[in-house]
Amino acid sequence: MSHRGGNPNASAAKSELTGNGTVSTLANSRQRLRLNPNKEHKPEVYADLELDFSPSIFSSLERHLPPNMLVNSRDDKAKFMTEILLKYLPTGERNRTQKHKEYRQKIKSYYQPLHPELYTLNPTTFFVPTFLKAISDNTEQSFRSIISEPSSDLLVFQMFQPDFCELLLSEIEHFERWVTEANFRIMRPNRMNKFGAVLDDFGLEPMLDKLMDDFLRPLSRVFFPEVGGSTLDSHHGFVVEYGKDKDVDLGFHVDDSEVTLNVCLGKEFSGGELFFRGSRCEKHVNTGSQPEEVFDYSHAPGRAVLHRGRHRHGARATTSGHRINFLMWCRSSVFREMKLYQKDFSSWCGECNRMKQERQHSTCAATRLELITREGESAA
Numbered sequence: 554m555s556h557r558g559g560n561p562n563a564s565a566a567k568s569e570l571t572g573n574g575t576v577s578t579l580a581n582s583r584q585r586l587r588l589n590p591n592k593e594h595k596p597e598v599y600a601d602l603e604l605d606f607s608p609s610i611f612s613s614l615e616r617h618l619p620p621n622m623l624v625n626s627r628d629d630k631a632k633f634m635t636e637i638l639l640k641y642l643p644t645g646e647r648n649r650t651q652k653h654k655e656y657r658q659k660i661k662s663y664y665q666p667l668h669p670e671l672y673t674l675n676p677t678t679f680f681v682p683t684f685l686k687a688i689s690d691n692t693e694q695s696f697r698s699i700i701s702e703p704s705s706d707l708l709v710f711q712m713f714q715p716d717f718c719e720l721l722l723s724e725i726e727h728f729e730r731w732v733t734e735a736n737f738r739i740m741r742p743n744r745m746n747k748f749g750a751v752l753d754d755f756g757l758e759p760m761l762d763k764l765m766d767d768f769l770r771p772l773s774r775v776f777f778p779e780v781g782g783s784t785l786d787s788h789h790g791f792v793v794e795y796g797k798d799k800d801v802d803l804g805f806h807v808d809d810s811e812v813t814l815n816v817c818l819g820k821e822f823s824g825g826e827l828f829f830r831g832s833r834c835e836k837h838v839n840t841g842s843q844p845e846e847v848f849d850y851s852h853a854p855g856r857a858v859l860h861r862g863r864h865r866h867g868a869r870a871t872t873s874g875h876r877i878n879f880l881m882w883c884r885s886s887v888f889r890e891m892k893l894y895q896k897d898f899s900s901w902c903g904e905c906n907r908m909k910q911e912r913q914h915s916t917c918a919a920t921r922l923e924l925i926t927r928e929g930e931s932a933a
């Protein structure tokens with residue numbers, strides 16, 4: 554069982570040092586964050602700024618700013634919050650993220666996008682109308698009306714328009730052509746793929762931020778609350794490619810995510826089914842599966858699967874043709890922090906749940922036995 558770490562720099566934590574290499578000024582001053590958020594305060598939108606952390610972290614943290622800071626400009630608030638967030642990154646990670654930032658800047662200054670319209674999310678051209686309506690109605694009922702749950706905790710629904718899939722495929726091809734022609738070494742999505750590309754690295758991050766904020770978080774809030782579905786605040790967005798001269802299959806693994814979106818973009822192929830074997834916490838990741846946890850899923854272009862990152866899975870060999878899938882590993886920093894203090898994950902780990910039920914059964918059986926014994930004694 555592998556843990557698919559993405560490239561480390563794609564995590565929630567991204568950083569930049571100030572010019573002289575120190576974390577300075579504002580955050581070191583006497584300004585203190587509020588312990589409890591100011592719920593009345595409407596935070597700014599940070600999506601259009603070039604930030605070192607996910608824009609939604611800034612919007613959440615803004616509610617904790619000292620009252621006198623709230624009147625400051627958005628840039629000043631962002632700078633103040635960045636300095637606070639940076640304090641939580643170890644030096645090694647700061648250096649790595651600084652390098653990654655430079656890597657992205659290099660791509661940005663040389664790569665010329667082919668379809669600029671992909672870089673801003675346009676719901677009506679990206680999504681099928683059923684998906685769009687369900688999200689804009691924003692009720693559990695509207696979500697359920699478009700979703701099928703072929704196996705427990707696996708959501709399947711039509712998501713992308715065929716034209717959008719084609720456009721994205723053509724942008725990816727264009728990017729890969731540029732990589733070859735420019736002889737540029739790119740980072741692959743993670744350790745298990747030799748092919749594929751990280752969409753966040755070549756300019757699509759703001760679009761994917763919006764996709765997560767406005768479309769995936771509402772769904773995850775309803776269907777995956779136990780793994781931080783309502784507080785998803787960063788992502789790793791990429792494509793994987795299978796076929797002749799590409800990757801063939803993908804081993805059994807868990808994702809470095811709380812919730813994963815996996816949408817097939819095409820093209821024509823056979824094979825490539827996903828196999829699922831139930832969600833597990835770190836401690837139980839290598840335990841066996843219950844029969845009801847075993848499920849196989851066949852990809853179809855435009856169709857999405859949404860699942861917990863800890864839902865163990867892999868992809869069978871793509872036996873002919875060319876398969877390209879779009880993935881978003883969505884993460885919640887709040888959930889990750891809380892997880893550090895928990896031992897029982899029975900709300901989502903199949904094995905924790907099974908052990909809990911076993912304990913409850915034996916407690917019930919012991920109580921029953923004691924009652925029977927007592928009754929027998931008093932009757933004697």
Ligand SMILES: O=C(O)CCC(=O)C(=O)O
Pocket residue numbers: 557793803808815827866867868878880
């Ligand atoms: O090939 C697929 O569809 C699965 C990819 C996957 O599980 C991943 O990239 O984490």
Ligand SMILES: [Fe+2]
Pocket residue numbers: 557806807808813866
């Ligand atoms: Fe995966």
